[in-house]
Amino acid sequence: MDPLIPLTVAVPLLAAALLAAFSPFVTRRVIELSSIAVAAAVTAMCLLLLSGASEAPLVYWFGGHMPRDGLALGIAFVVDPLGAALAAFAGVLVTATLVYSWRYFDAVGVLFHSLLLIFLAGIIGLAISGDLFNIFVFLELLSVAAFALTGYKIEETGPLQGALNFGVTNTVGAFFVLWGIALLYGRTGALNLAQMGETLAGGPVDSLVVTAIALLATGFFIKAAIVPFHFWLADTYATAPLPVCILLGGVVSELGLFAFARVYWTVFDGALASSHEELRILLLAAGALTAVVGAVMSFAQRHLQRMLAFSVIAHAGLLLVGLGLMSPAGLAGAAVYLLAGGLVKASLFMCLGILQHRLGGVDELRLHGRARHMIFTGTLFLVGGLVLAGIPPAGTYAGKALLEEEANLLGLSWVTPLFVLVSCLTGGAVLRAAGKVFMGWGPPPGHSGGEEDAQVGQETTVERDRTPAVMFVPALVLLTAAIIIPFVPGLLGGSEAAAVAFADRPAYAGSVLLGTRHPITEARAHEWTVPTELIAGAASVIGAVALAAFTLRRAPLPQKALGKARTGAERVVGGLTKLHSRHIGDYTAWLTMGAALLGGALAAALL
Amino acid sequence: MSYLPFAVAVYLFLIGLWGIVISRNLIHLVVCLSVVQSSTYIVLLAVGYRAGGTAPIFLDVPVGRRAVDPIVQALTLTDVVVGVTVSALLLALAVQVHKRSGTLDPELLTSSRD
Numbered sequence: 001m002d003p004l005i006p007l008t009v010a011v012p013l014l015a016a017a018l019l020a021a022f023s024p025f026v027t028r029r030v031i032e033l034s035s036i037a038v039a040a041a042v043t044a045m046c047l048l049l050l051s052g053a054s055e056a057p058l059v060y061w062f063g064g065h066m067p068r069d070g071l072a073l074g075i076a077f078v079v080d081p082l083g084a085a086l087a088a089f090a091g092v093l094v095t096a097t098l099v100y101s102w103r104y105f106d107a108v109g110v111l112f113h114s115l116l117l118i119f120l121a122g123i124i125g126l127a128i129s130g131d132l133f134n135i136f137v138f139l140e141l142l143s144v145a146a147f148a149l150t151g152y153k154i155e156e157t158g159p160l161q162g163a164l165n166f167g168v169t170n171t172v173g174a175f176f177v178l179w180g181i182a183l184l185y186g187r188t189g190a191l192n193l194a195q196m197g198e199t200l201a202g203g204p205v206d207s208l209v210v211t212a213i214a215l216l217a218t219g220f221f222i223k224a225a226i227v228p229f230h231f232w233l234a235d236t237y238a239t240a241p242l243p244v245c246i247l248l249g250g251v252v253s254e255l256g257l258f259a260f261a262r263v264y265w266t267v268f269d270g271a272l273a274s275s276h277e278e279l280r281i282l283l284l285a286a287g288a289l290t291a292v293v294g295a296v297m298s299f300a301q302r303h304l305q306r307m308l309a310f311s312v313i314a315h316a317g318l319l320l321v322g323l324g325l326m327s328p329a330g331l332a333g334a335a336v337y338l339l340a341g342g343l344v345k346a347s348l349f350m351c352l353g354i355l356q357h358r359l360g361g362v363d364e365l366r367l368h369g370r371a372r373h374m375i376f377t378g379t380l381f382l383v384g385g386l387v388l389a390g391i392p393p394a395g396t397y398a399g400k401a402l403l404e405e406e407a408n409l410l411g412l413s414w415v416t417p418l419f420v421l422v423s424c425l426t427g428g429a430v431l432r433a434a435g436k437v438f439m440g441w442g443p444p445p446g447h448s449g450g451e452e453d454a455q456v457g458q459e460t461t462v463e464r465d466r467t468p469a470v471m472f473v474p475a476l477v478l479l480t481a482a483i484i485i486p487f488v489p490g491l492l493g494g495s496e497a498a499a500v501a502f503a504d505r506p507a508y509a510g511s512v513l514l515g516t517r518h519p520i521t522e523a524r525a526h527e528w529t530v531p532t533e534l535i536a537g538a539a540s541v542i543g544a545v546a547l548a549a550f551t552l553r554r555a556p557l558p559q560k561a562l563g564k565a566r567t568g569a570e571r572v573v574g575g576l577t578k579l580h581s582r583h584i585g586d587y588t589a590w591l592t593m594g595a596a597l598l599g600g601a602l603a604a605a606l607l
Numbered sequence: 608m609s610y611l612p613f614a615v616a617v618y619l620f621l622i623g624l625w626g627i628v629i630s631r632n633l634i635h636l637v638v639c640l641s642v643v644q645s646s647t648y649i650v651l652l653a654v655g656y657r658a659g660g661t662a663p664i665f666l667d668v669p670v671g672r673r674a675v676d677p678i679v680q681a682l683t684l685t686d687v688v689v690g691v692t693v694s695a696l697l698l699a700l701a702v703q704v705h706k707r708s709g710t711l712d713p714e715l716l717t718s719s720r721d
C-alpha cells in the first residue's frame with residue numbers, strides 16, 4: 001500500500017508532462033484516450049487508498065525520514081478516509097470531464113488534458129498532505145492549473161477577465177495563507193500539521209495564534225468563496241469553458257473548506273478547545289450569510305451559468321454551516337452533502353454544456369422554449385433541479401438531513417429553516433430555467449435586452465441536431481450517483497466514522513508522530529429518514545416548485561421587475577447585484593475588509 | 608529580535624493590496640501583486656533569522672556554530688517559484704486582454720461589458 005500513496009500525485013503529474021511533450025507526435029484521439037486512462041487509473045488508486053485507510057490512517061514519510069522520539073523533521077502524506085474520499089471524488093470528476101470534453105471543443109489543444117491532470121494531482125496532494133507548507137504548494141498548483149483552464153479560450157475577453165479576477169484574488173488569498181504559515185512556523189518551529197498541533201496545544205492562545213488562524217482562514221475562505229470573499233467566483237464560473245466549470249463547481253470551492261477543516265482540526269483544535277462555542281457562532285454566521293446571499297443571487301440570474309455559479313456559493317455556505325457545528329456528526333453531514341451536491345452541480349453544468357453545444361448559448365431568455373425537442377437533457381436538468389433542492393431520498397437530502405439533525409441536537413433550531421430556504425431558492429432557480437428553456441413556459445422574451453451575454457464564453461456557435469453520447473452519459477451517471485449515495489452500503493456510517501477520526505487531533509498526532517495505530521471504529525450516522533427531516537425535505541422541494549411556478553406564471557424575471565415594483569426583496573437583489581461590479585480592485589477591497597472583519601471577530605472571540 | 612523586518616513586511620503587504628485596489632492598469636496590478644508577495648519573502652526570512660548566525664552551509668565550520676534557519680530559505684525559494692508562475696500566467700492573460708479589447712484599464716474593461 002505504501003508506495004501507492006506518493007504515486008497518486010506523481011502519476012498524474014508525470015503523465016501531464018509526457019502528454020505535453022509527446023503531443024506533436026501523436027493524434028488527438030491517442031492523447032484523449034491516454035489521459036482518460038490515467039485519470040481513471042488514479043481514481044482507482046485513490047479508491048484503494050480509501051479502502052486501506054478505512055481501518056486506520058496511512059502515513060508515508062518521504063525519503064524514509066521518520067520522526068524520532070515524536071519529533072518530525074521529514075515531510076509526510078497522511079491518508080485518512082475523508083481525504084482519500086475527496087481525492088477519489090476529484091478523480092471521478094476529472095475522468096468524467098475528460099470524457100465529456102471529447103466532443104465539446106471544436107479544436108481543443110492537448111494542453112487542456114495536461115492541465116486537467118495537473119489539477120487532479122494538486123487536489124489529491126492537498127487532500128492527503130500532512131504538512132502545512134505542502135498544503136499551500138498543492139493549493140497553488142491546482143489554482144494555477146485552474147487559472148489557465150479558466151482562461152483557456154484566450155480569443156475571448158469574458159473568460160480572460162474571469163481568469164484574471166480568479167487569479168488575482170486567489171493569489172492574494174494564497175499570500176494570506178503563507179503569512180499564517182510563517183507566523184505559525186515562527187511559534188512552533190514545525191511545518192508538520194501534527195507537530196504544530198502538539199506544540200500549540202501546550203501553549204497559550206495569544207495574539208500570534210489568533211492572527212495566524214485569521215490569516216489562514218481568510219486565505220482558505222477566499223478559495224471557498226465565503227461572503228465577502230466570494231465576488232470572484234461568479235465572474236469566473238460564468239465565463240469559464242463549461243467543461244472546466246464542471247470541476248470548478250463540483251470540487252474547487254469545497255477544497256478551501258476542506259483545507260480549513262484539516263488545518264483547524266490538526267493544528268488549532270487543541271489550543272482552542274475551550275473556545276468552541278465562540279468559534280461556532282462565528283462560522284455559523286459566516287456560513288448562513290454566504291448561503292443566503294448565494295441563494296438570493298442565484299435566483300435573480302437569467303444567465304444560467306451565472307445562476308449555477310451563485311448556487312455554488314450558496315452550497316459553500318451550507319457546507320460552512322456544517323463545519324461550523326464543530327462536531328464529527330456535522331463534519332460527516334458536510335462530507336455527504338459535499339459529495340452529493342458536487343455531483344449534482346457537475347451534472348447540471350454538463351447539461352448547460354449540452355445546451356451550449358446544441359443551441360449556442362446558455363441565456364434563459366434567449367433560449368426560451370428553444371430546447372423543447374431536447375427531452376432527455378430536459379429531464380436530466382429537471383431532475384437535477386429537484387435533487388439540488390434536496391428531494392428525499394437523494395444524497396443532497398441525506399446530507400442536509402444529517403446536518404439538520406445534528407444542529408437540532410445542539411439546540412440550533414434555525415438551521416433547518418435556513419436549509420429549506422436556500423434549497424427552495426437554488427432549486428427553484430434551476431426548475432424555473434427548466435420550465436422556460438425546455439418547456440417554453442412563462443412570458444415570451446419579447447423585451448429581451450439589458451445585460452447581454454457578452455461575458456459568456458461562446459465555445460460553440462453552430463446549432464447542432466444531436467447530443468453526443470459522450471456528453472449525455474457522464475451527466476446521467478453523475479446525477480444517478482448523486483441520487484443513490486445514501487443507499488451505498490456503509491457510506492453514511494463510514495463517513496461518520498471517518499469524521500470522528502478527522503476531528504480527533506490527539507489520535508491524528510499519535511499516528512503521525514509516534515506511529516501508533518488508531519483504528520477507525522464503526523460509527524452510526526444520525527437517522528436521516530425521520531419524519532421531521534422528511535417534512536423539511538418535502539418543504540424544500542414544494543417550495544422550489546412553487547417559486548418556479550410563481551415566476552413562470554407572472555413576473556417575467558426578478559431583474560426585469562426591478563424598474564417597476566420597489567419591494568424590499570427586489571431592492572436587496574438590486575443592491576447585491578451592484579456590489580458584484582466585476583472590478584478586481586473592488587473585489588480586493590472587499591476581501592481586505594473581510595480579512596479585517598474576520599480577524600477582529602476572531603480576536604474578540606478567542607482572546 | 609528586531610521588529611523592523613516585520614514592520615516592513617506588513618507595510619509591503621498593505622501597500623501592495625492598496626495598489627491592487629486603485630490600479631488602472633493590469634500590468635501595474637500584477638506588479639502590485641508581486642509587491643504583496645515580497646512581503647511573504649521578508650516575513651519568512653525574518654522568522655528564521657538568528658542574530659549573529661551564518662549562512663546555513665555546514666561545510667568547514669565547527670559543529671554547533673550558530674546559523675540561520677535553512678527551512679525558511681527553502682520555503683522562500685519555493686515561494687519565488689510559485690510567484691514567477693503566477694505572474695507569468697497573469698501577465699500572459701493581461702497581454703491577451705489588451706489584444707482583444709485594446710485596453711488594460713480594469714475600469715474600462717468593466718464598463719465595456721455592461
